[in-house]
Amino acid sequence: MIDFINFYLFPALAIGSVYALGAVGISMIFGILRFAHFAHGDLMTLGAYGVLAAAAVLPFNSVLLLPFGIVLAIVAALLVDKIFYQPLRQLPTIYTVISSFGVALIFRSLVQLVWGSQNQVYGSGGVRPPLIFFDAIRVSALHVQAIVATAVIALCLHFFLSRTKTGRSMRAVSDDPELAQVAGLDTEKVVRWTWIIGAALAAVAGLFAGMDTSAHPNLGWNLLLPMFAAAILGGIGKPMGAMAGGFIIGLAEELSSYPWIGDQALISPSYKTAVAFVIMIVLLIVRPQGLFKGRLL
Amino acid sequence: MSALLSVRGLSAGYGGPPIIEDVSFDVEENEIAVILGPNGAGKSTVLKTIFALTSVTGGAIDFHGTSLVGRKTSTLVTIGISAVPQSRNIFPHLSVDENLDVGTYAAPPADPAATRENVLELFPDLRAKLKQPAGELSGGQRQMVALGRALMCEPKLMLLDEPTAGLSPAYLERIFDLLLDIRKTGVTILLVEQNARQALQIADHGHVLVNGRNFASGTGKALLADENVRRSFLGGAAA
Amino acid sequence: MTELSGLFFYLVSVLIAGGIYALLCLALNIQWGMGGLFNAGIVGFFAIGAYTSAILTTPETAKHLGGFELPIFAGLIGAAIIAGVTGWAVARICVRLKSDYLAMASIGIAEILRLVIVNESWLTNGSLGISGIPRPFGEYTAGRPADLVFLAYVWLIVLIVYLVATRLYNSPWGRSLRAIRDNEASAAAAGKNVERFRTQTFVIGCAFMGVAGALSAHYFRFLSPSATDPLLVTFLVWVMLMAGGSGNNRGAIVGALGIWALWSVTEIFTNRLPPEWATRSSFIRMLLVGLLLQYVLQKFRAGILPEKSPPLHFEDEAERPAPEK
Numbered sequence: 132m133i134d135f136i137n138f139y140l141f142p143a144l145a146i147g148s149v150y151a152l153g154a155v156g157i158s159m160i161f162g163i164l165r166f167a168h169f170a171h172g173d174l175m176t177l178g179a180y181g182v183l184a185a186a187a188v189l190p191f192n193s194v195l196l197l198p199f200g201i202v203l204a205i206v207a208a209l210l211v212d213k214i215f216y217q218p219l220r221q222l223p224t225i226y227t228v229i230s231s232f233g234v235a236l237i238f239r240s241l242v243q244l245v246w247g248s249q250n251q252v253y254g255s256g257g258v259r260p261p262l263i264f265f266d267a268i269r270v271s272a273l274h275v276q277a278i279v280a281t282a283v284i285a286l287c288l289h290f291f292l293s294r295t296k297t298g299r300s301m302r303a304v305s306d307d308p309e310l311a312q313v314a315g316l317d318t319e320k321v322v323r324w325t326w327i328i329g330a331a332l333a334a335v336a337g338l339f340a341g342m343d344t345s346a347h348p349n350l351g352w353n354l355l356l357p358m359f360a361a362a363i364l365g366g367i368g369k370p371m372g373a374m375a376g377g378f379i380i381g382l383a384e385e386l387s388s389y390p391w392i393g394d395q396a397l398i399s400p401s402y403k404t405a406v407a408f409v410i411m412i413v414l415l416i417v418r419p420q421g422l423f424k425g426r427l428l
Numbered sequence: 429m430s431a432l433l434s435v436r437g438l439s440a441g442y443g444g445p446p447i448i449e450d451v452s453f454d455v456e457e458n459e460i461a462v463i464l465g466p467n468g469a470g471k472s473t474v475l476k477t478i479f480a481l482t483s484v485t486g487g488a489i490d491f492h493g494t495s496l497v498g499r500k501t502s503t504l505v506t507i508g509i510s511a512v513p514q515s516r517n518i519f520p521h522l523s524v525d526e527n528l529d530v531g532t533y534a535a536p537p538a539d540p541a542a543t544r545e546n547v548l549e550l551f552p553d554l555r556a557k558l559k560q561p562a563g564e565l566s567g568g569q570r571q572m573v574a575l576g577r578a579l580m581c582e583p584k585l586m587l588l589d590e591p592t593a594g595l596s597p598a599y600l601e602r603i604f605d606l607l608l609d610i611r612k613t614g615v616t617i618l619l620v621e622q623n624a625r626q627a628l629q630i631a632d633h634g635h636v637l638v639n640g641r642n643f644a645s646g647t648g649k650a651l652l653a654d655e656n657v658r659r660s661f662l663g664g665a666a667a
Numbered sequence: 668m669t670e671l672s673g674l675f676f677y678l679v680s681v682l683i684a685g686g687i688y689a690l691l692c693l694a695l696n697i698q699w700g701m702g703g704l705f706n707a708g709i710v711g712f713f714a715i716g717a718y719t720s721a722i723l724t725t726p727e728t729a730k731h732l733g734g735f736e737l738p739i740f741a742g743l744i745g746a747a748i749i750a751g752v753t754g755w756a757v758a759r760i761c762v763r764l765k766s767d768y769l770a771m772a773s774i775g776i777a778e779i780l781r782l783v784i785v786n787e788s789w790l791t792n793g794s795l796g797i798s799g800i801p802r803p804f805g806e807y808t809a810g811r812p813a814d815l816v817f818l819a820y821v822w823l824i825v826l827i828v829y830l831v832a833t834r835l836y837n838s839p840w841g842r843s844l845r846a847i848r849d850n851e852a853s854a855a856a857a858g859k860n861v862e863r864f865r866t867q868t869f870v871i872g873c874a875f876m877g878v879a880g881a882l883s884a885h886y887f888r889f890l891s892p893s894a895t896d897p898l899l900v901t902f903l904v905w906v907m908l909m910a911g912g913s914g915n916n917r918g919a920i921v922g923a924l925g926i927w928a929l930w931s932v933t934e935i936f937t938n939r940l941p942p943e944w945a946t947r948s949s950f951i952r953m954l955l956v957g958l959l960l961q962y963v964l965q966k967f968r969a970g971i972l973p974e975k976s977p978p979l980h981f982e983d984e985a986e987r988p989a990p991e992k
Binding site for chain 1: 703760761766767770774778779782786905906946950951954956957965
């Protein structure tokens with residue numbers, strides 16, 4: 132039981148946090164700009180490397196250097212929207228999807244060009260001692276940080292979306308862009324904020340994912356599929372649903388390799404990604420609007 | 429004296445052949461004006477054109493002496509025009525309160541709390557539903573949310589596209605009564621209606637369109653009495 | 668003289684790979700150009716075809732499933748069938764939804780296949796790969812002349828697929844498909860079974876992608892998971908089709924050859940750079956492909972050889988609201 136908590140549950144919640152933070156952005160972009168953003172994973176990569184670059188110069192803990200990664204991701208997202216996505220906005224959204232596919236490649240090759248394609252670790256790379264609770268529960272400090280940070284972010288985001296003018300405008304545009312226009316809402320500002328929030332959260336997710344293992348150019352791309360699954364699970368245009376979806380996918384992936392029957396992993400860990408994919412496929416067949424009454428694209 | 433809204437020789441469409449041609453009418457300050465006509469006459473297109481949702485191929489639209497042609501839709505609220513589309517006119521996942529709040533963003537009234545109170549005075553039914561998602565309300569209540577949202581920016585002119593479409597006869601009368609109440613607060617209303625007879629009874633002026641062109645104009649009473657309009661448009665049904 | 672023949676056979680190798688890309692492009696043109704379906708997992712169907720044909724045609728070995736030693740043509744047909752069936756499964760689930768979902772699912776399929784290929788050694792020999800894959804007419808030719816034979820073989824298949832695609836395009840089937848692509852609602856109103864047409868399109872495209880994968884396995888005689896690198900195949904083919912002209916089969920071939928030529932020529936230059944720059948240069952080339960795609964999307968959507976009739980009228984339709992009832 133303790134093993135289950137230490138080696139499965141907490142890592143699952145940690146990876147779930149990463150998916151949750153990534154999926155929120157995907158879900159918001161889905162809801163407001165109405166396309167599947169294929170470069171979101173690589174936006175995470177960019178954030179992770181932004182912190183790495185700052186860490187090479189400044190002698191602080193990587194988590195404290197997060198603002199550098201966030202700024203890099205936000206600037207990249209806003210630039211890409213302005214230069215590549217905005218000119219395609221009058222066309223069917225599938226063109227923007229294709230464009231984002233290309234942007235993923237652009238981000239990745241930039242990362243490789245600037246930082247090389249080898250794995251890079253944060254800080255000294257040494258193993259930090261785990262936090263110990265009740266003498267039995269051992270959790271990596273990083274996992275605790277990730278889970279706590281995600282919970283705090285979820286609260287802030289909920290407050291922002293339900294209480295502030297910008298947050299409500301975002302939900303209104305997501306609900307009905309035409310009516311939002313008729314009501315005189317500043318759609319471009321909403322779009323800008325969507326990118327700012329989506330990119331910032333992607334950078335946080337990227338850093339945690341990178342610190343958990345190592346930073347490499349395919350870091351974010353490899354997480355794209357589970358994040359899409361989480362966004363669909365939570366219901367398109369439902370940021371809080373996407374958060375929950377991220378945790379559900381994380382749990383499903385990790386717990387699928389727990390030896391539920393006998394002492395063999397139920398599903399080989401190398402097929403973790405497949406679990407997310409299967410969930411996504413089942414959802415698309417049975418309930419494409421997701422668990423929380425989201426909408427179809 | 430000059431009208432609040434003056435439409436002159438307006439032609440517009442959606443990129444293909446024009447839907448309305450050479451349409452002209454005036455809307456006076458603080459009146460209810462109704463645009464009538466058979467299906468496909470281009471009634472809604474007139475409203476959409478005033479609201480910059482179509483492409484204008486000719487003519488002029490003046491509001492308070494300033495031209496509206498070429499303006500962006502999202503800027504019209506700031507000069508005092510708000511619109512309620514026929515369908516999809518609420519934000520379904522936002523609560524009723526949030527729907528009203530969103531109505532103030534583009535052109536915040538001097539005292540938003542007071543405006544909200546005034547709007548709720550007009551639609552007391554909504555008070556109990558403020559926290560509910562607007563999409564869960566009945567058709568008539570949704571229409572009230574939509575009207576309320578459009579009133580939250582304290583507009584001078586309101587454009588309503590078939591506000592009674594799909595409503596039960598009981599609600600239909602309530603909506604028409606509400607329009608009279610709204611006018612009492614100093615708002616000018618231009619609406620498109622299918623329920624011609626009832627609409628003309630509350631309207632100060634009516635404008636009948638047929639095939640995208642002016643067919644007849646006059647006071648509500650005059651149009652109700654007009655043989656020509658009766659025969660070709662209101663039909664033989666008794667008043 | 669050796670310099671010249673070296674150049675000649677370099678050209679041959681470029682044309683062989685270009686032919687394989689032309690096949691992929693024609694296949695994608697059926698899916699996207701005719702059907703408006705966004706396949707983001709081209710490499711997955713390519714890999715299925717490659718492994719299917721490799722397993723079907725190689726001699727018996729303890730390293731992976733095989734020993735069927737079927738003729739190569741049977742391998743190609745097997746590749747088409749297995750890739751087509753996989754495509755059918757994906758299409759069944761996704762065609763009724765907006766194309767973004769199909770893109771996600773197709774990328775997912777490609778990822779899962781990559782996992783299977785790497786992990787299931789009994790089937791694919793894992794990361795060590797499959798070797799000894801025969802070439803067509805390999806028993807009669809060897810060395811450089813064999814490349815010439817293979818060149819002819821590849822382009823013969825390109826020609827066949829081109830003729831099939833053109834027939835499809837001009838057939839009543841193709842016309843219905845384009846009607847659906849350009850205006851789904853009115854095509855459905857006219858009684859077209861939109862979902863069935865789309866599924867068929869996707870399956871045919873996937874089958875041809877499988878054939879392209881099979882050809883590449885037979886060309887290199889060796890197959891490893893690195894052949895399933897998602898980036899290059901999927902991206903390059905999209906750029907090729909976009910640049911060549913979506914909806915135009917000749918454009919698909921021209922785009923494939925043009926972009927592949929550019930890609931190969933830049934490789935010649937970058938290979939002469941000092942080593943530390945040579946590795947970086949491949950990233951620069953990828954960056955440029957990404958930028959090229961953006962340029963084509965914004966300024967050059969019709970491509971080198973635009974679709975002739977009926978032209979794409981997406982712009983107008985996207986902006987035009989439904990006419991008044």
